[in-house]
Amino acid sequence: MTIAQQERTTAAPHGFEVSVTSGLERYSVRHGDLELTSVFQPIFSLSHMRAVGYEGLLRAHDALDRPVSPLDVFGQAARIGDVLQVDRLAQALHLENFKVLGAEKEWLFLNVHPGALTDPYHAAALLANLRRLDLSPRRIVLEVLEQRAEDLERLADAVRKFRELGFLIALDDFGAGHSNVERIWQLNPDIVKLDRIMLSHAAHRADMATILPGLVALLHEAGKLVLIEGVETEHEAQMALGCNADFVQGFFFGRPNPGAADSAQAVICISEVTERYRDQTEARERRNASRLAPYIRAFERAAERLAAGELLDEVCWNFLALDHAARCFLLDEKGRQAGRNVVLRADRASHETRFLPLADAQGANWLRRPYFRAAINAPDRVHVTRPYLSINEALPCVTLSVVTHVGEQTCVLCGDIDWVEE
Template sequence: MTIAQQERTAIAPHGFDVEVTSGLERFSAQHGELTLTSVFQPIFSLSHMRAVGYEGLLRAHDALDRPVSPLDVFGEAARLGDVLQVDRLAQTLHLENFKVLGAEREWLFLNVHPGALTDPYLAAALLANLKRLDLSPRRIVLEVLEQGAEDLERLVDAVRQFRERGFLIALDDFGAGHSNVERIWQLNPDIVKLDRIMLSHAAHRADMATILPGLVALLHEAGKLVLIEGVETEHEAQMALGCDADFVQGFFFGRPNPGAADAAHATTCISEVTDRYRDQSEARERRNGSRLTPYLRAFERAAERLAAGEPLEEVCWNFLALDHAARCFLLDAKGKQAGRNVVLRADRAAHETRFLPLADAQGANWLRRPYFRAAINAPERVHVTRPYLSINEALPCVTLSVATRVGEQTCVLCGDIDWVEE
């Protein structure tokens, strides 16, 4: 052991050892017959294209050097009523190993049991460790583990106090178990980590793939940064980019490791995925543009005929004859619908009977809809919405709209298109 390693061992907490593997110092500790140590999984910012943090993860081996699952370690600790002591031991290990990791500006994401936050002694021990290691609380993201807190009010108060000291707070495993929207309002985290199960569902189900970007947008509107964990494939990485997540974590970008992330590899990986995402997005936009072209031509012609004085029921037939055209309708300058929806096909009318209470839209007010506001703000040109859920049948649709003069009145002609991503 070198003099420097002897000095590190001398100042290490009682019961900790310093081992050197491939030139890298690493602290370990004994817990019964188990040897515990840390690895760190990098957390990347997709925009910065580099690691901005590391999550400390426990690794355990038995007396025969066989790996033991961390779940088993904590499960046995819970059975023996020792979970808070093991949680504290893991925190201390991660802090010691993070200090020798060499990270100068990145965060350490530290999993903490709610009881470790509400217990004054354990909270004081965490602060003492940071002071001893000369680590600012601003470098630490406390991940509140997904489980019910026996005293939620105490947890909320403890989280507030830690935040006032400079810590960041992350809500872990959002979308699973107790981590739901209510917990966001209760704990007011800085970062929300989406549980891997949500990404896995989105990768295999079209409806979930549509929901994920909206969920990220909702969290952003609530003032929370979003981290998607468990990214393991190129497809999942593309989904994380597509839903505008702030941070990613997972095997695709970087595996847990005793050392720091390979910065050059990370930049190359994220850059290549971003380039492919851009190419795929541009190709999809071109396909959608081609797909919309016949609808736009028919709709523009319908608007011209409407402005020339022909009745709505006559001008829309060419548009409605296209395969996925759903309906046409006319709004006045205040967004109020004049007349009923114009529907061409009998199968469309039969399908709409499932939503019969919504079928008669005469007199409805669509003032809030983006297609109305866009048309009024820029008249005499056709506007195309992003896909959204139509109230008529609870199906995705795209709406074309144009504000034009019909006699002495300004009207907005609208046409809906069923929109299933191809």
């Protein structure tokens, strides 16, 4: 051991040792018959294209140098009532190794058992370690583990006090276990980490793939940054980009490692996946434009004929004859529907009987709908909405809309198209 290593070991908590593996120094400590140490998984900002933080992860080996799962370490600690002590030990270990890591600006994400947050001794020990290592609380993100808390009010009060000291708060594993939206209001985290199970479902189910961007948008509206964890494939990385996540974590971008992330490799990886995402998005937009073209042409012709004095039921036939056209309807200048929906196909009329209470839309007010507002604000062209859920039969659709005139009245002609992503 060098003199510098001896000095660092002397300054570290009792029992900590410095070892060198592959040229990297790191601390370890014995707990029972286990040797514990740290690795760090980088957390990347997709916009900055670099690591902005590291999550400290526990690694354990038994007396025969066989790896032991961290779940087993904490499981055994829980069985003997030692979980808070192991939690504090792991945090102290991660702090020592994070200091050795040499990160100058990045956050350290620390997993924290809810019981440890409400323990005054834990708070005092954590602050003492930070002072000794000259680390600001603003460099630390406390990850509140997603599990049942016996006293949520007490936990929320503890979280508030840590935040007042400068710590950031992350809610871990959202979307699994005991997580729900109410927990976000109770704990008011700065960052919400979406559990890998949500990303996995979205990668294999079209309905979940549609929900994920909406969930991220909801969390953003609530003032929370969003981190998607468990990104392991390029497809999942593309989904994280597509749903506008702020941060990503996972094997695709960087594996847990004793050392810091390779910044040059991170730029290359994120740049390449972003470039492919852009190419795929542009290709999808071209396909959608081609797909919509015949509907728009038929819809424009219907608006012209309506303005020329023909009846709504007659002008919509060519539009409604197209494969996925659903209905046409007419709104007045205040968004109220004049007349019933015009539906051409008998099979659609039969299908809509499941939603019979919604079938008669005469007099309904669609003032709030984006298709009405877009048409009124820019009356010189046909507008196409983003896909959304139609209230008529709870199916995805897009709506075309354009301002036209019936006699002397300003109206908005609308046409719905069933929309399934191809």
